[in-house]
Every structure is written in structure tokens, then in C-alpha cells.
Amino acid sequence: MKQHFPLKNVQQEKRIYRNRIFISVGIVAFFLLLLIVRYAYLQIANYETFSTASDQNRIRLQPLPPARGYIYDRNGILLADNYPVFSATMSRADVQDIASTVQRLTPLLSLSDDDIDRFNARIKTSKKTERVALKLNLTETDIAKFSEVKFQFPGVNIETQMTRYYPHGELFAHVIGYVGRINDKELKEIDKDLYAGTNLIGKIGVEKSYEDLLHGVPGNESVEADAHGNVLRNLGRKDPVRGNDLYLSIDYGLQVVATEQLVGHRGAIVAMNPRTGEILALVSSPSFNPNLFVTGISHTDYSALRDNLDQPLYNRAVQGAYPPGSTIKPMFGLGGIHYGYVDWATAISDPGYFTLPGDSHRFRDHKKSGHGTVNMHKAQVVSCDTYFYVLSYRMGIEKMNAWMRQFGFGEKTGVDLPSESTGLYPNPEWKMRTRKSKWLKGETISVSIGQGAFTATPLQLGMATAIIANQGAHITPHVLRESHGAKPYTVHNAPDGKIQFNGKPEDWIKMRDVMVDVVQSGTGRGIRTPLYQIAGKTGTAQVKSIAQGKRYNESLLTERQLDHGLFVGFAPAENPEIAIAVVWENGRHGGSAAQLARPIFDYWLLKSKKNPILPANHQMSGGLMTAGIKPGELPNDIGTTATATTSTNTAQPVSPPPIAAAPQLVESD
Incomplete structure (x- = not known):
């Protein structure tokens, strides 16, 4: 018997169809929901982020x-x-291949390495949109x-x-x-x-x-x-x-006069107001043209400055360390009074030399026959070395060191200029640390007259001289006088301490009077004037060593082996307005250095107020004196190339030639 099967199962097909419809709709609904969630995330939750990112494509x-x-x-x-x-500028946002662009621009703009x-x-x-x-x-x-081919360099602009x-x-x-x-x-x-x-x-x-x-x-x-x-x-x-406008304490006219004194010479001059610490002039010679460095100095110009034997890049006033010679005798003499080893009546008999007990070595005075009977006053006026040899032997290097550091020797002065040198006031601890050997008593003798390992900067000498002018009041040298602008800044223009001194207040006045006599009748008499009183002290520092028993013969020395000449002083002596330190490298003696100081005193005290030196094309404006070149105005000589015939001061200056310490010390101020 045959079985008959239906050609279709309508109910089953309908069921399968409905299931497929539901699955398809579910899948579509799921992805639609996912799209809506993502859209909401982008448009609502992170609107600010992506809106900003979009704007940055054009804003x-x-x-x-x-x-x-x-x-x-x-x-x-x-x-x-x-x-x-x-300037030619570009940013990472505008130029995709920066390396290739720079390579193609190199011959066009003559770019250096x-x-x-x-x-x-x-x-x-830099930031991506920052134009560099x-x-x-x-x-x-x-x-x-560049203008002719600018279309080949999209993103490169001239600004x-x-x-x-x-x-x-x-x-x-x-x-x-x-x-x-x-x-x-x-x-x-x-x-x-x-x-x-x-x-x-x-x-x-x-x-x-x-x-x-x-x-x-x-x-x-x-x-x-x-x-x-x-x-x-x-x-x-x-x-x-x-930025703030800065008004310095430097005086244009005084700077010109001080600079003129060192033309053709190597050396430094510092002039300051002893009452406030304001630096009125600061000169290091030779100097250099700073405009060469602003947009990048050429290798040729820099090499000429760097390799110059006179070292124009070196700031001698702040960084130069020199044996101070007899210029420190007034400070040292006050130290003897402070510790009670001498007073104004203490006298010695000077045979022209000093010997340590049990030692035959003679530490000679610059006057071979000696100065006879010498007290503190005479020792300063005639610059008798022997007197200070005796004082240093009594006092000892440790007390000498403690006292002289109060005047700023062996320490930074705190001046508001970078790369200041500390100089060196030596002691036994320093020698053991640096040279691995014990301190010798003979070294104390050398230090007492500003020789041996003792070095000081012209700025330190100026500050120490100002302290004597202030009768012991300590000042910190500075070049900034006022700051005007959005950023508040206060300048301290007053003494900031007092030297610890166990003597009498009149001892400072007596030392001032001694320094007046140095100029009136002593080693500095070449600059005396009836117009005002100068208190000063000359100094001579040896460069070339002289063996024991030998005489100093200048004719046998080269120019760079001649002694350094130094002078410190202040005026008017009774009411000081200016203190000066002069270092003339290879200037032969302190009297020569004093001659450089006299025109500076004269200008400041006699001419600066009535007939000041002003720059060319100078004009008055708004009650203040301003330069002929107005702020922002393009100077006529911009674009010209300055010749590198003089010197420059860099962040890492070349050290000066070493100054040899003499085994036999001779000084003639």
C-alpha cells in the first residue's frame, strides 16, 4: 500500500520564517543600538574633546x-x-617632513650647522603648533x-x-x-x-x-x-x-672715563658708592662687542676672541684673581689692632728684612736699607713690608684668615653678576686639602703683604675699601638700582652688617687719615689735589719670581713679566662718595695705577653733576635722559659686521695666565 507525503509543511515553514525574521530584526536592532550608543559617546560624553580636536585642524x-x-x-x-x-619659522603641525625641508632650505638661506x-x-x-x-x-x-620659491615650501613662513x-x-x-x-x-x-x-x-x-x-x-x-x-x-x-625695565647703578659718563684709563692696557677698574654698595663703573679691559653674539657669532669671530692672548672674553673685574699686594695693609693693620697685637704706638726697628726665629731666610722689604723705627702710621704711608711681617708672625694665619674674610677676601661678594670668583685667602686646611702638605710659617709672612697664594678680585678690593670708608659698615656690591614693570622687585641700597671689631671707633678714622697721608706724602702722592682729599693705598704685585739674594731688574723682563700695579681709595676722605679699585696688569707699580684713578675721582666729584658726559645724539625726554636711539627703533648700523679685534666674556670664560708666586718677595709701592 502506497504512502502519500505532502509536498509542503506550511506550518513548519512559517515557523522557520518567523524565527529568521526575529533573529534578523534582533541583529539589526543590536547593531543599531550599538551605533546609537557610539554616537551618544562621541556627540554627548566626549563632545568637548572631539570638538576641540576638530577645531585644531583649522583653529x-x-x-x-x-x-x-x-x-x-x-x-x-x-x-x-x-x-x-x-626670521624663517615652521612648526611640526604645518610641515610633515621637517628634515627634508631644512635640507632644501640650507643653500637657499645659507643655514649654518x-x-x-x-x-x-x-x-x-616644542608644541606641535609652535612656530620655531x-x-x-x-x-x-x-x-x-625665499619669496621666489615660497610655493615650494608650504608651512614655512617669514615672520x-x-x-x-x-x-x-x-x-x-x-x-x-x-x-x-x-x-x-x-x-x-x-x-x-x-x-x-x-x-x-x-x-x-x-x-x-x-x-x-x-x-x-x-x-x-x-x-x-x-x-x-x-x-x-x-x-x-x-x-x-x-619684561621689566632695569635701571642700573652704572653711570654712563663715569664708565666712559674709567674705560679711557685702560685703553691699550689689560686690567680692571671698579668704582662704587660706599654708602649703598651701588657699582658706579665696572670696566674690564680689553672688552668685546656683545652684538656679535645675539643672533649667533661666526666661528671666525669667536675664534678671534677666544684665542686672543689678551683674553677679551674674560671679565677681570669680577673673575680675575690677582695678588693684592700692599693694598690690603690697611685692612690687615686694623686686624692687628682688633686682636691686640699692635696699637698705633707699637713700633719696630726695620733693618730692611725679617727672619723667622731659627731660620736664616730673609724676607726683604722693598727698601733694602730699611725704614728705621716704624709704627703703624709710618708703615702704611711708606708701605713698610717688615712691619707687617712682624705683625703676621705674632698674629698667625688662622686669625689673619678669620679677620680678612670679614672684608670679603676668599669669599664671593654676593654681587648680582654671574660667574664671580672667590679669590683665595689661604690657610693650613686649604693647603692640606689641595696640595697635601703642611702650612709653612714663611707662607704666613708672604700672605701678610698680599703675595704668596693670596689672590683677590678687583671687586673684592673695591668692597673692602668701601668698608673702611664706611668705618666698618659692610655693603654688598650690586649693579641694579631700580626695576620697573609687572614683576615686583626690591633693591637693598644700604649697609647690611658691621665688621666685628674690638678696637675703638676712632681707629677707623685714624686708618682713614693714614690713607690720606699715603696720598699726600706717601706712595700715592702723585695724585694729590687741593680740590678734595683722597684716602688711598697703592700696591705692587710680583709676576716674575726672583731668587733669594737677586735684585729686581726690569730691563731683563718681558712686558708681561712686569709687576702688576694696584690702587684702592675713596674720596672725599671725610665724607666718601666714591670708592675705587684699580688693577693694571704689568703696570709696574702702584703709583702708576693710582694715576688711572685720579681722572675717575675728578669726573665724579667735580664734573658729573654740572657737565656730565652723554652719548652722541643724546636728548632729554620726560624728565629722564634717554639715548638718541628710542626703544624699538631700528639702529642705522644693524646688519653691519663688527670686527673681532677686542674681547668677549662668555658663560665659561678662559682662565687668565697663572701668576707665579715669588720665593723672594720684593715690593715697591
């Missing part, structure tokens, strides 16, 4: 570097100016050549940026210093947000010491740009805050 926040504060002298004469230059290295270091750490300078101070030729100009060139180089391109080391230390868009930073001098005040606060602007970084329109702006 950018570009940094606006602040203008650097101006620097003036105490009378408002402009010493450091700003002026605009054209230094330009490329500095750019590469900066572009790596590839080359500063483009010439008209550079700009013309105006501010840079520094020093209108007086070499005159203030060692005080003001200079700015230069930010290097790799500085990039790691600076606040990148604070220096966004800034290419220059203070390297030495005031420019470095007061970088925080001079730099200012950056601003920013929101701009709409196309795909190549070209600005289409400005959308908003926050203006930068210009």
Missing part, C-alpha cells in the same frame, strides 16, 4: 613671546634695546630668494621677531653681558610654556642675572589657518606682558 592657539625689558643706566641712558628682525642644530633641538621639544625659528635676522637677499641691540657696543659688555640663542642645556632647564616662541635668553652679565625680570610673560592668540599653516583670520588674543 590654533599660537604663543606670543613677550618683548624683553630695556636696560638703562642710572640716569635713563638706554644701554640695551630691542629691534625687529625677519649651528642654525640647524639649534633648530632641531628646539623643534623636538630656523634662522634669525634674515637679510633682504635671503627674503627675496617679524624682536631681538637685542647694544647701542654702546664694547663699553658695557662685561656689565650687561648679552643674550643668545637658547641651547640644548638651557632647553632642559627652562619652562617651555614660559619660553614658547622665544629664541633668546640671557647668557652673561645683567642679562643672565635678571633673566626672570627681563623676560616677561608670554601671551597667545587664536587664529584660523589653512592646511599649510597660513593665517586666515584672528579669532582672539591675550597680549604678552613685557
Whole structure:
């Protein structure tokens, strides 16, 4: 019997169809729900993030570097100016292949290896939209050549940026210093947000010491740009805050006079106000043109400065360490009074030499026959070495060290200029630490007249002299007088302590009177004047060693082997307005150095108020004296190349030639 099967199972097919419909709808609903959730995530939960990211494709926040504060002298004469230059810039947001672009621009803009290295270091750490300078101070030729092919370099722009100009060139180089391109080391230390868009930073001098005040606060602007970084329109702006203007204590005219005294010579002069510590003039000779360093000095110019035998890059006033010679005898003499080893009546018989007990070695006086009976007053006036040999033997090096450090010897003065030297006031601990040998009594004798291992900077000598002028009141030298701007800053213009002295107050006055007699009838009599009284002390420091029993024969020495001449002094003696320290390298004797100080005293006391020296094209403005070059005005000589015939001070200056300590000490002030 045959079985019949239905061709279709309608119910089953309907069931299968419905199941497929439900599954399909479920899948579609699931993915639709997933799409809705994702859409909500993008459009609601992260709206701000992705909206900003989208806007950044066309809207950018570009940094606006602040203008650097101006620097003036105490009378408002402009010493450091700003002026605009054209620079080639690019950012990582606008240029995809930076390395290739730089390579193609190198012959077009005459890029140096230094330009490329500095750019590469900066572009790596910059924000993506920050425009980094590839080359500063483009010439008209550079700009013309680039304009012709600009279409080949999308994202590379020519922009105006501010840079520094020093209108007086070499005159203030060692005080003001200079700015230069930010290097790799500085990039790691600076606040990148604070220096966004800034290419220059203070390297030495005031420019470095007061970088925080001079730099200012950056601003920013929101701009709409196309795909190549070209600005289409400005959308908003926050203006930068210009750096503070600094008014230095330096006097233009006095700086000119002091500089003139050292023309053709190596040496340093420091002049300060003993009442306040304000430095009125600071000269290191020879000097250099700081404008060479601003946008990058050439290898040729830098080599000429670095290799110059006269070391123009070296700031002798702050970093130069010289044997001070007899200039320290007034300070040392007061130390003998302080400890009670001598008084004004204490006298010795000077045969022309001194010997230590049990030793035949003679420490000779500069006067071979001696000075006869000598007390403290006469010892200072005629600069009798033997008197101080005896005093040092009684006093000992430890007490000498403790006393002289109160005047700043062997310590930094605290001046507001970088790279200051401490000089050296030696003692047994120092010798054991550095030379692994014991201190000898003969070394104490040498130190007593500012020789042996004892060295001091001209600034230290100036500060110590100011302390005597102040009758023991301690001052800290400084070059900043006032700061005007958004950042508050207070300058302390007053004594900041007192020398611990066990003598009588009139002892300071007696030492002042002794120094007056040094100028009136002693070793400094060549600069005496009836117009005012100068209190001073000369000094001579040996450069060439002289063997025991030999005589100093100047004719057998080269010019660089001649003695250094030194002078310290203040005036008017009874009411000091200025204290001076002069170091004339190879100047032969202290009397010569004193001759350099006299015109400086004369100008400050007799001429500065009635007939001041002013720069060319000088004019009065708003009650303040300002330079003929106005802030922001482009000087006529910008773009000219200065010759590197004189010197420069760098952040790491070359040390001066070593000065030999003489086994036989001879001094003639």
C-alpha cells in the first residue's frame, strides 16, 4: 500500500520564517543600538574633546613671546634695546617632513650647522603648533630668494621677531653681558610654556642675572589657518606682558672715563658708592662687542676672541684673581689692632728684612736699607713690608684668615653678576686639602703683604675699601638700582652688617687719615689735589719670581713679566662718595695705577653733576635722559659686521695666565 507525503509543511515553514525574521530584526536592532550608543559617546560624553580636536585642524592657539625689558643706566641712558628682525619659522603641525625641508632650505638661506642644530633641538621639544625659528635676522637677499620659491615650501613662513641691540657696543659688555640663542642645556632647564616662541635668553652679565625680570610673560592668540599653516583670520588674543625695565647703578659718563684709563692696557677698574654698595663703573679691559653674539657669532669671530692672548672674553673685574699686594695693609693693620697685637704706638726697628726665629731666610722689604723705627702710621704711608711681617708672625694665619674674610677676601661678594670668583685667602686646611702638605710659617709672612697664594678680585678690593670708608659698615656690591614693570622687585641700597671689631671707633678714622697721608706724602702722592682729599693705598704685585739674594731688574723682563700695579681709595676722605679699585696688569707699580684713578675721582666729584658726559645724539625726554636711539627703533648700523679685534666674556670664560708666586718677595709701592 502506497504512502502519500505532502509536498509542503506550511506550518513548519512559517515557523522557520518567523524565527529568521526575529533573529534578523534582533541583529539589526543590536547593531543599531550599538551605533546609537557610539554616537551618544562621541556627540554627548566626549563632545568637548572631539570638538576641540576638530577645531585644531583649522583653529590654533599660537604663543606670543613677550618683548624683553630695556636696560638703562642710572640716569635713563638706554644701554640695551630691542629691534625687529625677519626670521624663517615652521612648526611640526604645518610641515610633515621637517628634515627634508631644512635640507632644501640650507643653500637657499645659507643655514649654518649651528642654525640647524639649534633648530632641531628646539623643534623636538616644542608644541606641535609652535612656530620655531630656523634662522634669525634674515637679510633682504635671503627674503627675496625665499619669496621666489615660497610655493615650494608650504608651512614655512617669514615672520617679524624682536631681538637685542647694544647701542654702546664694547663699553658695557662685561656689565650687561648679552643674550643668545637658547641651547640644548638651557632647553632642559627652562619652562617651555614660559619660553614658547622665544629664541633668546640671557647668557652673561645683567642679562643672565635678571633673566626672570627681563623676560616677561608670554601671551597667545587664536587664529584660523589653512592646511599649510597660513593665517586666515584672528579669532582672539591675550597680549604678552613685557619684561621689566632695569635701571642700573652704572653711570654712563663715569664708565666712559674709567674705560679711557685702560685703553691699550689689560686690567680692571671698579668704582662704587660706599654708602649703598651701588657699582658706579665696572670696566674690564680689553672688552668685546656683545652684538656679535645675539643672533649667533661666526666661528671666525669667536675664534678671534677666544684665542686672543689678551683674553677679551674674560671679565677681570669680577673673575680675575690677582695678588693684592700692599693694598690690603690697611685692612690687615686694623686686624692687628682688633686682636691686640699692635696699637698705633707699637713700633719696630726695620733693618730692611725679617727672619723667622731659627731660620736664616730673609724676607726683604722693598727698601733694602730699611725704614728705621716704624709704627703703624709710618708703615702704611711708606708701605713698610717688615712691619707687617712682624705683625703676621705674632698674629698667625688662622686669625689673619678669620679677620680678612670679614672684608670679603676668599669669599664671593654676593654681587648680582654671574660667574664671580672667590679669590683665595689661604690657610693650613686649604693647603692640606689641595696640595697635601703642611702650612709653612714663611707662607704666613708672604700672605701678610698680599703675595704668596693670596689672590683677590678687583671687586673684592673695591668692597673692602668701601668698608673702611664706611668705618666698618659692610655693603654688598650690586649693579641694579631700580626695576620697573609687572614683576615686583626690591633693591637693598644700604649697609647690611658691621665688621666685628674690638678696637675703638676712632681707629677707623685714624686708618682713614693714614690713607690720606699715603696720598699726600706717601706712595700715592702723585695724585694729590687741593680740590678734595683722597684716602688711598697703592700696591705692587710680583709676576716674575726672583731668587733669594737677586735684585729686581726690569730691563731683563718681558712686558708681561712686569709687576702688576694696584690702587684702592675713596674720596672725599671725610665724607666718601666714591670708592675705587684699580688693577693694571704689568703696570709696574702702584703709583702708576693710582694715576688711572685720579681722572675717575675728578669726573665724579667735580664734573658729573654740572657737565656730565652723554652719548652722541643724546636728548632729554620726560624728565629722564634717554639715548638718541628710542626703544624699538631700528639702529642705522644693524646688519653691519663688527670686527673681532677686542674681547668677549662668555658663560665659561678662559682662565687668565697663572701668576707665579715669588720665593723672594720684593715690593715697591
